[in-house]
Amino acid sequence: MNTTTYTPVAKSLHWLMAVMILGLLALGIYMHELPLSPQKLTLYSWHKWAGVTVFLLVWLRLAWRVTHRPPALPEAMSRPMRLAAHAGHAALYGLMVVIPLSGWLMSSAKGFQTVWFGVLPIPDLVGRDKALGDFLQEAHKALNLLLMLTLGGHLVAALWHHFVLKDGTLNRMR
Numbered sequence: 001m002n003t004t005t006y007t008p009v010a011k012s013l014h015w016l017m018a019v020m021i022l023g024l025l026a027l028g029i030y031m032h033e034l035p036l037s038p039q040k041l042t043l044y045s046w047h048k049w050a051g052v053t054v055f056l057l058v059w060l061r062l063a064w065r066v067t068h069r070p071p072a073l074p075e076a077m078s079r080p081m082r083l084a085a086h087a088g089h090a091a092l093y094g095l096m097v098v099i100p101l102s103g104w105l106m107s108s109a110k111g112f113q114t115v116w117f118g119v120l121p122i123p124d125l126v127g128r129d130k131a132l133g134d135f136l137q138e139a140h141k142a143l144n145l146l147l148m149l150t151l152g153g154h155l156v157a158a159l160w161h162h163f164v165l166k167d168g169t170l171n172r173m174r
Ligand code: HEM
Pocket: 021, 024, 025, 026, 027, 028, 029, 032, 044, 047, 048, 049, 050, 051, 052, 054, 055, 096, 099, 100, 101, 102, 103, 104, 106, 107, 114, 137, 140, 141, 144
């Protein structure tokens, strides 16, 4: 089936996760700079809980994506632009999986188990290991830089379609 708009579920997941991810990026950058204090630890906990929530939501989103074909790209788009759009979307899905995963593993390796909203302990998939924890911390940071670049491209493309090409691409997600 080839529809002209995304399903309400796809739209809801897109905007909910967009808000959560932008919040997580801002919170991650802010909390990292704070001196050690009870407030810093509370913010770390909220960051981890929201990040685990994104990790759960992305599986729901991927399941919805494979069972509900999205609307086709505008016919006027050139082949290289189509490839760029598909590559960008694939990169965003990949990053939505590996960034929370790197955060979860980092916390485990640093010896701080994540207890989701203080209620549900998330299993530690790796044991305490300082070198691994430091590596995963750098990986989490580098992946987030890549996410910010990819999100920047995504945003510019969406605005270009809307205001310059005026081809209605952004309206399909509204
Ligand atoms: C989409 C989800 C996530 C995003 C966008 C995100 C984003 C970020 C960002 C931007 C930073 C700051 C990096 C820096 O400047 O060093 C950060 C730090 C951190 N994140 Fe995440 N994160 C996510 C998920 C998670 C998860 C699921 C966990 C753990 C369960 C986690 C644990 C941490 C920790 C512990 C830090 C602090 C590392 C440090 O002290 O340098 N994150 N995150």
